[in-house]
Amino acid sequence: MSDLAASSYVRQDLVAERPAPVKTTGFLGFVRTRLLNSPTNILLTILGLLLVWYTVIPTVKFLLVDAVWSGKDRTACLAENVGRPVGACWPFIQAKFTQLFYGFYPEAERWRVNVTFALGTVLLLPLLIPRLPGKGLNAGLFFFAFPAVAFFLLHGGGITGFGVSWVAGLLQLFADSISGAGEGLVGLSKNSVAGPLLWAVGSAIVQVGTLLHWVIFPLTWLRDQMLGAGLGPWPDVLITAVVVSVGLFLLGGGARAGSRPLLVSLATFAGIAVVIKLMELDHGGLPIVDTRLWGGLLVTLVIAITGIVASLPIGIALALGRRSTIPLIRFFSITYIEFWRGVPLITVLFFATYMLPLFLPGNFTVDGLMRALIGVSLFTGAYQAENLRGGLAAVPRGQGEAASALGLSWWKTTSLIVLPQALRHVIPAIVNSFISLFKDTSLVSIVALFDLLGSLRASFADPVWTSPSTAFTGFAFIGIIYFIFCFGMSRYSLFVERRLNAHRRN
């Protein structure tokens, strides 16, 4: 047996312990695997460290360590007075703070801006939190009630009439324009080859205009009576409320559909009446603040929010138009979208500032902010249409077909089945276009409006604060503001996107 034991090898001693494997967890492991695992990576790490050293450190030093925190004018921010290298000149921001936020909005009226911002925030926050209930009411308040209230808060002024008067005025303008066009044609017919034809067409159009004047006469008469009664807009509000509510009730299927639409409509008008009473719109409202006095963050937010709110209906109409099979409507939508998407926003703003006033009747003036708002809305509407087209394409065809099979009309199919689903899909895209609109509002400073960036540029011109670090301080400050807004919104958009795609995650 010993023979066997000798031939087979049996290890007599323990194998020496091997060193522990290189750690791949913890801080050291992280440094080893992600920073220093190869010569190239070591080099890259060194380069990265150098980059950080030469950018981040000086920035922090400029903003905090070397900064001047108090002072009355430029002398506080000059290196020879301070006796050390001077970083950010924060007193400059303190001095220009109100200008950067409100522009030249009168100091006594600034509470109105604050109230508007507070109101907007209160309405917007619950809209952004998906878990909270009452999205329909909330969206209605934010997209319809808030813009109107904000207008009367920020701009001021009151109303003399309401629905009936506005409709009467609009129809009258329309009828006047038709009569004017007819008379123009008749005038042309005198020295033209196709004279008789032009004369006939022109006279026909004049007749149509006259007929329209007669048709709307009861409305204009009613308006004049109400204006003369001296009761302010109240009779008009009452008549509009009754007409609209009854109309909705009857169109909605009368008593068969229940009293809910009627109650909703009456509640809406009651709300409008409360707002009119509270803000005393019937007595001229708040003092008017000219938009030329607006500025800073106020203008930036007004343009961005109005742009996004106004561009949604334009975008929805164009997106539906682009999907339509009716040739003229599809052609118009495609042309509109491609045109506005093909030109830079600056040319659009130039168009709105210099060309739009030429297109409007001479007695019809639009102030600078309003022009920019129109331009921005037309422009953003085209982009919004493309976003919505993506959303509409994401709704399965079966949804629309099922609705048609149930006997719903095109309008009902679209507004009750397809659009709600499409809109849910495009929330991230809408937030993203809001971000780019928010950034693009800075362009209005080129057409002599003072938004956040424009106000900053204007404040550089102040000789009281000219110092080598003024420009850097100003850019740093408003850069932080822009960054907070845009970064926050982009994170929100990512959050919504993840939520919408939750079912696809594995």
Next chain:
Amino acid sequence: MGVEARKPPLQFALKLRRALGGKAGWNGVAVQLVFGTILAWMAYEIISNARTNLETQHIAAGFGFLQNSASFDVNQTLIPYSGSDTYFRVFLVGVLNTLLVSVVGIFFATVIGFVVALCRLSPNWLVSRVGGLYVEAIRNLPLLFQILFWYLAVLAALPAPRQSISIFNTVFLNNRGVIVPSPLAQPGFVPFLVVLTLGIVASLALHSYARRALFAEGRAIRIWPYVLTLIIGLPLVTTLVFGMPITFEWPQLKGFNFAGGARIIPEFVALTVGLSTYTAAFIAEIVRAGILSVHKGQMEAGSSLGLSRGATLRLIVVPQAMRVIVPPLTNQYLNLTKNSSLAVAIGYPDLVSVFAGTSLSQTGQAIEIIAMTMGVYLLTSLITSAVMSIYGWRLNRSLGA
């Protein structure tokens, strides 16, 4: 007696209805009529208002003003221009300046964008974080903000010419711009250029021949020695025969300013830096998304075939990524071109600045000038989208085949 089959409806009437009113039929026709009437009415209102307003402002409509003398100076022109030239020449100067800044901006944006994308994809934690920081910071700040920052803060803070920051004594930075050596063409320039062009064309032909040989017969041809000879060797020989093609005039400080060299105006520098760094952040994200869109298995399949990492990237990953990258990349190039109109904010003489800005305020011909300006940008984007749809069509065809 059986029931007779019903006759099919008249196809012609159906087709006509479909063509005139879409799916909605005659209702669609009615809708179109109403819509068309509203459009016509709006057009009439616009035209008649514009005519009245122009009459009250005493402005003659039409493009006749293009022949008038512009009588203002432009501080950077690619074609000869003086104050006595016409507005049409101003228009051309503006278009060329827009093109110049766009091309230069696109070049730098692409380079920076690809570098940042590679940084973000790097396995090195620090480098990928730095790349991410760059993208987030740049994308969340308005472009105009960045351009004004470069122009009003950084470039304005540079020293006066006498204290210029010099880079190897060839390039000088100061608050009046960047002074660079200016190239002067010598007699040998034309032959050099001709030979270089020929070399490039021959190399391209060689490349396509080698590809065809590879795909058709499986024959791998090594072409790089020939390409090297054609592109570097031949021009070198030409230089030896004809002399240097280009000499440089070096800038020198004389008194308070520089003599010699060429000055790049600070507006151009600020605009190019702003546009290219801004667009680069977007390009970086596009490139990153494109490379990540290629499935990991492709890389693994490449290495299991025995290809090296570089060859796998070059032959397998990049071609597939390019398919995803090219359309949005073109879109970014177009955006950069449109964004170059921000030049008007800092006074770089681009199309919007000299034509829709100065010329408009001098002549008051708002409709004509803005229509022409918008037309240029619209034409650019229409041509680009046409090219892109041809690209997409070819891609689909090649994938389908």
